[in-house]
Amino acid sequence: MHSRSAYPTDVYFFATCVVDQFFPGAGMDAITLLERQGIRVHFPEEQTCCGQPAYSSGFPDEARKVAALQLTLFPNDWPVVVPSGSCAGMMKHHYPTLFANDPARKAAAEKLSTRVYELTQFLVEVLNFKPEDCGSDCTVVLHTSCSARREMGVHLTGRKLLGDLDKVRVAQQDHESECCGFGGTFSVKQPEISGAMVEDKVKALKATGAERVVSADCGCLMNILGHAAWKDQQEGRTTPSLPGEHIATFLLRRTAKENAQ
Amino acid sequence: MSAPNPTDSNMTPHALHFMPSVGFRARAKDVVENPFLRQSFRGAMDFLMSKRAAQFPDPEELESLRDLGERIRQYNLAKLPELLVQLETNLTRNGIQVHWAETPEEANAIILGICQKHAAQLMVKGKSMVSEEIELNHAAEAAGIGALESDMGEYIVQLAHEKPSHIIMPAIHKTKEQIAKLFHENVPGVEYTDNVDALIQIGRQVLREKFEIADIGLSGVNFAVAETGTLCLVENEGNGRMCTTAPPVHIAITGIEKIVEKLEHVPPLLSLLTRSATGQNISTYFNMISSPRKPGEKDGPGEVHLVLLDNGRSQAYADEQLRKTLQCIRCGACMNHCPVYTRIGGHAYGTTYPGPIGKIISPHMLGLEATANMATASSLCGACGEVCPVRIPIPELLVRLREESFTAPHANPAMRGQGAGYNALTSAIWRGWAAVYGSPALYRTVSWLGSRFRWLMPRKQAGWTSVRTPLQPAPKRLRDLIKERP
Numbered sequence: 001m002h003s004r005s006a007y008p009t010d011v012y013f014f015a016t017c018v019v020d021q022f023f024p025g026a027g028m029d030a031i032t033l034l035e036r037q038g039i040r041v042h043f044p045e046e047q048t049c050c051g052q053p054a055y056s057s058g059f060p061d062e063a064r065k066v067a068a069l070q071l072t073l074f075p076n077d078w079p080v081v082v083p084s085g086s087c088a089g090m091m092k093h094h095y096p097t098l099f100a101n102d103p104a105r106k107a108a109a110e111k112l113s114t115r116v117y118e119l120t121q122f123l124v125e126v127l128n129f130k131p132e133d134c135g136s137d138c139t140v141v142l143h144t145s146c147s148a149r150r151e152m153g154v155h156l157t158g159r160k161l162l163g164d165l166d167k168v169r170v171a172q173q174d175h176e177s178e179c180c181g182f183g184g185t186f187s188v189k190q191p192e193i194s195g196a197m198v199e200d201k202v203k204a205l206k207a208t209g210a211e212r213v214v215s216a217d218c219g220c221l222m223n224i225l226g227h228a229a230w231k232d233q234q235e236g237r238t239t240p241s242l243p244g245e246h247i248a249t250f251l252l253r254r255t256a257k258e259n260a261q
Numbered sequence: 262m263s264a265p266n267p268t269d270s271n272m273t274p275h276a277l278h279f280m281p282s283v284g285f286r287a288r289a290k291d292v293v294e295n296p297f298l299r300q301s302f303r304g305a306m307d308f309l310m311s312k313r314a315a316q317f318p319d320p321e322e323l324e325s326l327r328d329l330g331e332r333i334r335q336y337n338l339a340k341l342p343e344l345l346v347q348l349e350t351n352l353t354r355n356g357i358q359v360h361w362a363e364t365p366e367e368a369n370a371i372i373l374g375i376c377q378k379h380a381a382q383l384m385v386k387g388k389s390m391v392s393e394e395i396e397l398n399h400a401a402e403a404a405g406i407g408a409l410e411s412d413m414g415e416y417i418v419q420l421a422h423e424k425p426s427h428i429i430m431p432a433i434h435k436t437k438e439q440i441a442k443l444f445h446e447n448v449p450g451v452e453y454t455d456n457v458d459a460l461i462q463i464g465r466q467v468l469r470e471k472f473e474i475a476d477i478g479l480s481g482v483n484f485a486v487a488e489t490g491t492l493c494l495v496e497n498e499g500n501g502r503m504c505t506t507a508p509p510v511h512i513a514i515t516g517i518e519k520i521v522e523k524l525e526h527v528p529p530l531l532s533l534l535t536r537s538a539t540g541q542n543i544s545t546y547f548n549m550i551s552s553p554r555k556p557g558e559k560d561g562p563g564e565v566h567l568v569l570l571d572n573g574r575s576q577a578y579a580d581e582q583l584r585k586t587l588q589c590i591r592c593g594a595c596m597n598h599c600p601v602y603t604r605i606g607g608h609a610y611g612t613t614y615p616g617p618i619g620k621i622i623s624p625h626m627l628g629l630e631a632t633a634n635m636a637t638a639s640s641l642c643g644a645c646g647e648v649c650p651v652r653i654p655i656p657e658l659l660v661r662l663r664e665e666s667f668t669a670p671h672a673n674p675a676m677r678g679q680g681a682g683y684n685a686l687t688s689a690i691w692r693g694w695a696a697v698y699g700s701p702a703l704y705r706t707v708s709w710l711g712s713r714f715r716w717l718m719p720r721k722q723a724g725w726t727s728v729r730t731p732l733q734p735a736p737k738r739l740r741d742l743i744k745e746r747p
Binding site: 015017019020021022023024025027028031043045046047048049051053054055056057058059060061062063065066068069146147149150151177178179181182183184185186187188189190191192193194195196197198199222223226227229230233 | 698724726729
């Protein structure tokens with residue numbers, strides 16, 4: 001069993017399908033960030049997706065099929081670090097119930113569950129990472145995913161990391177804890193409601209005057225940045241009114257002495 | 262009553278009054294595109310959220326009280342069949358007549374039967390969501406009996422010929438100007454005024470006269486105590502007390518799940534209820550009704566009845582996971598904290614109970630045929646589950662309802678209408694998805710093709726691009742970048 005007190009030498013990196021295909025830079029930056037803390041990062045080549053899209057859409061058999069594959073990918077007793085509260089929540093909290101009727105896989109899922117960490121949680125709680133700020137003054141706003149907040153309970157770790165950066169001011173948005181409206185297939189099945197939610201979220205983020213939004217979840221970023229860019233197009237802006245990136249990318253840039261901004 | 266069995270008669274479909282799933286998106290769109298309503302719901306929900314937050318300054322106290330609330334509700338649900346028998350015995354001993362109704366039609370027939378026995382012409386009603394659930398006002402009207410709502414919010418909604426848009430704040434969607442206009446147009450001799458105090462006084466005067474002449478008082482029940490045979494009623498306006506004491510006959514109606522075994526179970530639930538619902542430490546009135554008027558007593562009805570309604574609750578009861586739906590104490594906190602409810606309000610749902618609790622309870626009442634798509638109207642953000650005073654895992658239940666709706670129909674379903682939202686193409690797409698993501702080789706190929714031919718991604722992507730730029734895979738996947746590292 002992995003112990004929180006020991007400083008790990010090796011970790012598995014579960015990138016998530018969204019990072020692999022849409023935000024590969026965020027994945028690379030998370031890996032680099034971990035390696036800089038002296039950790040060997042292992043990326044199991046066979047990984048695909050945590051299975052959440054099918055699970056939350058009401059297709060548990062399909063979710064099980066995909067989850068069963070991931071269960072086989074982490075044989076050593078190393079932590080599994082996930083750059084997403086949502087996918088980490090799926091693996092940590094839903095895998096054990098998903099395999100309730102499959103004793104062997106259930107046992108594997110329960111074992112895996114104790115080793116799954118969301119990235120910022122791992123950086124703060126396990127590595128006790130305190131980033132040293134090499135950048136210049138800037139204001140950012142942090143969006144925390146609902147899964148990170150309510151399922152993983154790790155909404156404070158991202159804030160702690162940003163708080164450790166001397167020259168970064170973290171702005172406070174209105175209705176901070178409210179969902180951005182992504183919700184996977186929800187955004188496609190209920191586009192009117194989801195659209196209203198992301199519209200309000202982007203307005204609240206912009207109203208802080210922050211230079212950029214950072215988040216530890218690429219699903220939310222896809223939604224928030226996608227709407228902000230659409231709004232820019234609609235209103236004829238050529239520079240993004242709300243740029244944004246994964247917190248790993250932001251942390252790496254702020255702590256990298258060679259390319260400090 | 263024996264423990265319900267999902268294969269018995271309560272599973273046979275009865276007439277559907279309406280199909281809330283049909284037109285849901287259009288109704289939601291109407292509200293979402295109305296800036297006035299958007300702002301007004303947001304303001305009202307913000308107010309209710311801050312009132313609740315102020316009641317629970319100590320998170321530890323809140324969590325331990327929620328634990329207790331959950332335990333009490335689960336304990337009582339586990340013993341529900343025997344508690345219902347005990348309740349009936351003790352109520353009967355106290356002189357309260359007990360009636361059982363499996364369907365809304367049966368409940369209406371029972372209530373109207375009592376009215377007709379007394380040649381009743383007017384029924385005054387305290388706030389009761391179960392009476393909304395059975396559409397009692399329509400049934401009474403059809404039988405020639407006047408049914409007058411006496412809760413101020415319900416009275417407003419009744420004047421407007423609408424349904425409540427919130428289970429605690431029925432008229433939360435109305436402005437004072439709209440209410441002023443309603444009063445001016447509907448109450449004889451009333452001049453237009455949008456002074457809130459004046460409006461409340463007008464309502465009180467109208468209702469005061471009706472309490473004096475009403476033949477029947479109708480109320481809901483918040484907790485029915487089995488060991489003592491007591492009906493508990495929570496309210497703020499005193500109209501509940503008037504309805505249950507002034508008219509010669511009092512009829513209470515409630516769902517079969519609102520039962521607790523012991524009187525000592527009530528205080529923690531009451532505290533959770535009022536603090537979660539309206540942010541009140543205690544409601545203005547708390548009524549405990551244990552019998553009709555006794556000899557020598559100066560007030561109280563000569564007859565008291567309780568109608569216990571099933572209407573699909575035993576279907577939820579029969580399934581271990583779905584049973585948690587019945588833990589609900591109807592505080593409405595899930596609505597107040599729901600980003601979807603906040604955007605669309607209560608009427609868009611098309612069901613008696615809107616919001617998160619509406620999405621998980623309505624399918625049992627109306628069947629999945631009528632409600633298959635309702636569970637999709639959630640981002641599963643978890644705000645509802647986070648505030649639920651009795652810890653109903655609402656997001657988990659929504660996922661379960663999606664499964665019951667969308668997977669292929671099968672034998673011995675746990676829910677009426679299972680598979681109602683089944684679509685062969687959608688299911689095939691998910692099977693294809695699982696085939697790709699369940700196979701490392703296929704995933705490698707498909708994701709490689711995705712990044713290689715990223716420019717082939719359509720510019721219009723279903724609902725996504727209505728307010729967002731199109732999604733496009735990155736030119737290189739993370740696995741490619743890892744391989745290319747020096």
